[in-house]
Amino acid sequence: MIRYTVGRLVSLCLSLIVASMVIFTVVEVVPGDPAAYMLGVNARPDTVAALRAELGLDVPKIERYLDWTAGMLQGDFGRSYTYRTPVSQMILDRMVVSLPLALLALALTVIIAFPAGIYAASRRGKLGDAGVMGATQLGVAVPNFWFAMILVLVFAVHLRWVSAGGFPGWGNGIWPGIKALILPAVALALPQAAILARVMRSSLLDMLGEDFIRTARAKGLSRRQALWRHAIRNALIPVLTIIGLQFSFLLAGGIVIEQIFYLPGLGRLIFQAISARDLIVVESVVMLLVGLVIIVNFAVDLAYALVDPRLRIRA
Amino acid sequence: MKRLTTLMLAGSTALFAGAAYAQHTHVNVAMQLEPPNLDPTAGAAQAIDSVVYSNIYEGLTRFMSDGSVVPGLAESWDISEDGLTYTFHLRDGVTFHDGTTMDAEDVKFTLDRARAEDSTNAQKALFANIAEVTVIDPLTVQITLSAPTGALLFNLAWGDAVIVAPESIGDAATHPIGTGAFVFEDWVQGDHINIARNPNYWGTPAVLDSATFRFISDPTAAFAALMAEDVDVFVGYPAPENIPQFEADPRFQVLVGNTEGETILAMNNAREPFDNPLVRQAVAHAIDRQAVIDGAMYGLGTPIGTHFAPHNPDYVDLTGLSNYDPERSRALLAEAGLPDGFTTTLNLPPPSYARRGGEIIAAQLRAVGIQTEINNQEWAQWLETTFRGRDFGLTIVSHTEPMDINIYANPEYYFQYNNPDFQALMTTLNETTDPARRTELLQQAQTIIAEDYVNAYLFELAVPTIARAGIEGLWLNQPTAAIDLTAVSWP
Numbered sequence: 001m002i003r004y005t006v007g008r009l010v011s012l013c014l015s016l017i018v019a020s021m022v023i024f025t026v027v028e029v030v031p032g033d034p035a036a037y038m039l040g041v042n043a044r045p046d047t048v049a050a051l052r053a054e055l056g057l058d059v060p061k062i063e064r065y066l067d068w069t070a071g072m073l074q075g076d077f078g079r080s081y082t083y084r085t086p087v088s089q090m091i092l093d094r095m096v097v098s099l100p101l102a103l104l105a106l107a108l109t110v111i112i113a114f115p116a117g118i119y120a121a122s123r124r125g126k127l128g129d130a131g132v133m134g135a136t137q138l139g140v141a142v143p144n145f146w147f148a149m150i151l152v153l154v155f156a157v158h159l160r161w162v163s164a165g166g167f168p169g170w171g172n173g174i175w176p177g178i179k180a181l182i183l184p185a186v187a188l189a190l191p192q193a194a195i196l197a198r199v200m201r202s203s204l205l206d207m208l209g210e211d212f213i214r215t216a217r218a219k220g221l222s223r224r225q226a227l228w229r230h231a232i233r234n235a236l237i238p239v240l241t242i243i244g245l246q247f248s249f250l251l252a253g254g255i256v257i258e259q260i261f262y263l264p265g266l267g268r269l270i271f272q273a274i275s276a277r278d279l280i281v282v283e284s285v286v287m288l289l290v291g292l293v294i295i296v297n298f299a300v301d302l303a304y305a306l307v308d309p310r311l312r313i314r315a
Numbered sequence: 316m317k318r319l320t321t322l323m324l325a326g327s328t329a330l331f332a333g334a335a336y337a338q339h340t341h342v343n344v345a346m347q348l349e350p351p352n353l354d355p356t357a358g359a360a361q362a363i364d365s366v367v368y369s370n371i372y373e374g375l376t377r378f379m380s381d382g383s384v385v386p387g388l389a390e391s392w393d394i395s396e397d398g399l400t401y402t403f404h405l406r407d408g409v410t411f412h413d414g415t416t417m418d419a420e421d422v423k424f425t426l427d428r429a430r431a432e433d434s435t436n437a438q439k440a441l442f443a444n445i446a447e448v449t450v451i452d453p454l455t456v457q458i459t460l461s462a463p464t465g466a467l468l469f470n471l472a473w474g475d476a477v478i479v480a481p482e483s484i485g486d487a488a489t490h491p492i493g494t495g496a497f498v499f500e501d502w503v504q505g506d507h508i509n510i511a512r513n514p515n516y517w518g519t520p521a522v523l524d525s526a527t528f529r530f531i532s533d534p535t536a537a538f539a540a541l542m543a544e545d546v547d548v549f550v551g552y553p554a555p556e557n558i559p560q561f562e563a564d565p566r567f568q569v570l571v572g573n574t575e576g577e578t579i580l581a582m583n584n585a586r587e588p589f590d591n592p593l594v595r596q597a598v599a600h601a602i603d604r605q606a607v608i609d610g611a612m613y614g615l616g617t618p619i620g621t622h623f624a625p626h627n628p629d630y631v632d633l634t635g636l637s638n639y640d641p642e643r644s645r646a647l648l649a650e651a652g653l654p655d656g657f658t659t660t661l662n663l664p665p666p667s668y669a670r671r672g673g674e675i676i677a678a679q680l681r682a683v684g685i686q687t688e689i690n691n692q693e694w695a696q697w698l699e700t701t702f703r704g705r706d707f708g709l710t711i712v713s714h715t716e717p718m719d720i721n722i723y724a725n726p727e728y729y730f731q732y733n734n735p736d737f738q739a740l741m742t743t744l745n746e747t748t749d750p751a752r753r754t755e756l757l758q759q760a761q762t763i764i765a766e767d768y769v770n771a772y773l774f775e776l777a778v779p780t781i782a783r784a785g786i787e788g789l790w791l792n793q794p795t796a797a798i799d800l801t802a803v804s805w806p
Contacts, residue, residue: 030696031695031696031699031700032693032694032695032696032698032699033695033698033699034695036695036698036699036703037694037695037698038351038358038359038360038437039358039359039435039437040359040360040437041359041698041702041712041714041716042359042437042438042440042716042719042722043359043437043438043439044439044440046439047434047435047436047437047439050432050433050434050435051357051435053433054433054435082351082352083351083352083488083489083504084352084488084489085488085489085504090504093503093504093505094505149535149539152535152536152539152543153539156539156543156545157539157542157543160543163543163545164536164539164540164542164543164545165531165536165539165540165545166506166507166529166540166545167506169503169506259532259533259536260533260535260536261536262506262529262530262531262532262533262536262540263505263506264503264504264505264506265505268505269505272349272505274693275665275693275694275695276351276695277695278351
């Protein structure tokens with residue numbers, strides 16, 4: 001287990017270093033200068049040059065890369081070109097929206113997908129199975145931004161149960177914050193739940209065909225008992241992989257949903273930063289998201305080992 | 316039971332009245348883009364001015380909604396005979412929001428900072444003719460010019476020329492401190508900005524207690540936010556196709572005002588074949604302006620025939636010079652030696668006037684034999700390649716700065732129009748302070764660029780504002796980007 005963990009850790013660090021190089025190169029190659037963007041069409045060239053100097057953009061790229069990575073190791077992501085505030089503070093401010101949103105959406109995904117997948121597997125080929133499969137097919141097919149708009153029209157414009165968007169902050173208590181995140185979380189969760197339910201079902205069905213289930217049935221367990229006691233735990237490996245991927249997606253993939261609900265999250269930050277060529281913000285946020293994906297995958301790898309003892313020994 | 320119902324009714328009425336009362340002193344304003352920072356003297360983003368102009372910061376002079384320039388922090392001024400010295404008399408008793416006094420030293424600081432060597436003022440050219448700023452006494456400041464500048468009072472009304480204090484300018488990007496009728500409260504980046512009434516304002520105090528600015532860029536979200544009554548006012552509403560629906564809804568009022576945005580199909584005058592005036596004229600005649608306005612802007616916008624705002628009293632209607640006439644256009648192309656037309660690039664920045672308008676214009680050009688390769692560009696990319704790099708054949712952009720016909724005097728400007736006569740005319744205009752003579756010169760200037768077909772002038776951009784019925788005091792027009800809330804009130 002220790003060797004396995006160390007091996008995973010080394011690959012984690014390498015991935016992070018490579019990712020930082022790729023991100024920096026890609027972002028810097030895109031045409032567009034933050035100083036020119038900020039000063040607009042009437043600015044004189046000497047004004048743009050003065051602003052570039054003020055922002056530290058006249059420093060060679062290699063030096064900027066080294067400064068950036070060295071700063072990140074100490075938790076300092078630098079200073080935003082356009083907002084003129086520390087990037088780490090901006091990320092923290094946005095995290096308190098994006099992280100709860102992703103967690104809420106993930107919880108909803110699991111709460112919907114597990115029962116649906118297990119139910120469909122236990123009713124294989126019957127009406128219940130067909131019903132769940134039909135619903136998930138629809139869930140996968142419906143784009144989440146469209147679904148989000150429908151939710152807004154029904155619950156905000158028509159019924160007026162919640163506001164159409166925006167985020168009141170956590171300062172006024174937990175409930176107003178949660179309330180503002182419910183619709184976006186549902187919009188994010190539904191397509192993910194549909195995917196996860198299908199994975200859960202097929203993984204369970206694979207397990208139900210295995211020898212050890214036949215043995216379990218032979219020793220006298222009912223189909224249902226065999227499913228709950230033996231099949232589910234074994235079926236969890238592919239499901240965990242998907243959940244790991246989904247969490248990263250929910251955190252990073254809120255860009256469109258955050259636009260629709262005008263939530264001040266990471267997705268909106270990165271969207272604004274890209275159009276303003278706030279390079280350091282784009283680089284840092286993307287790096288953070290990549291880092292999170294890599295760390296989540298690392299955690300999923302460790303979770304495999306917990307669920308499946310064979311992985312511990314093999315490594 | 317009946318008693319109980321009555322009580323409940325009374326209670327709910329009281330509650331309702333309470334809610335209505337609370338609403339009457341606060342307004343939720345939405346706009347599409349969030350300002351990157353809140354210092355109008357160090358950035359070109361219109362969103363900065365939308366929030367701070369007149370609300371938080373004031374200049375020596377200021378714009379009114381109709382575009383006129385009136386006294387701001389300067390109560391009055393005297394102009395010397397030669398037009399080179401302006402003496403401004405400042406208002407007495409004006410304080411910044413941090414309690415410090417606004418005096419001649421602050422004016423000198425502001426103007427010296429804007430025109431300094433290392434200035435990052437996006438409109439530094441506005442201050443180019445200022446030779447010296449002298450403090451006479453705390454309430455009198457003298458500006459000496461290197462050459463007569465007829466537009467000085469106008470220039471000083473821009474958001475880029477608002478008066479700031481040396482004590483507070485360091486934090487202006489995130490915590491603006493001005494002299495306006497509203498005090499900055501807080502900014503949750505990505506979400507909202509709060510401002511509150513300034514109790515110590517020197518002039519007529521604001522009617523509202525407070526206001527919140529929100530930023531909603533998605534058109535569907537903008538629609539939902541208004542319909543759900545989450546926002547009371549949306550300035551620059553991004554989905555003109557929904558306007559009839561708001562007009563029909565008694566909860567709302569729709570204001571369609573004009574802006575200083577001359578939307579043009581710019582041509583690269585230095586590049587073949589647009590270096591030939593006949594080709595440029597052919598392009599101008601190939602475009603059906605009304606079809607572009609109807610198709611891309613849902614009818615919002617006024618056709619123009621030159622680079623000048625139609626609502627300006629000095630405007631000359633020259634649309635006749637570039638009327639829609641595809642036959643004429645084909646004939647002109649043949650005369651220019653291009654009977655089979657040609658192929659060029661059409662670079663389109665993100666706004667819908669460019670993207671939607673661009674497709675319509677591409678089709679109209681194709682009809683006379685001009686093929687276009689459309690490149691959709693982001694703003695930053697457009698600024699770098701099209702604007703600074705001048706790597707384009709055609710591009711569509713709205714020039715939103717007020718009175719910017721002088722850009723045609725700069726041969727380095729991206730469309731690269733080089734006409735010494737026009738440049739001389741602009742120099743004369745700068746030196747002229749007599750209003751009648753200025754009108755004459757401005758009209759000559761409009762005619763020269765229209766007859767030279769420098770660009771194909773499309774339409775003056777309109778700005779739709781959607782507000783809850785009964786809200787009064789909003790600006791109808793946008794002579795400069797501003798959401799001036801100082802006179803706004805609920806019924």
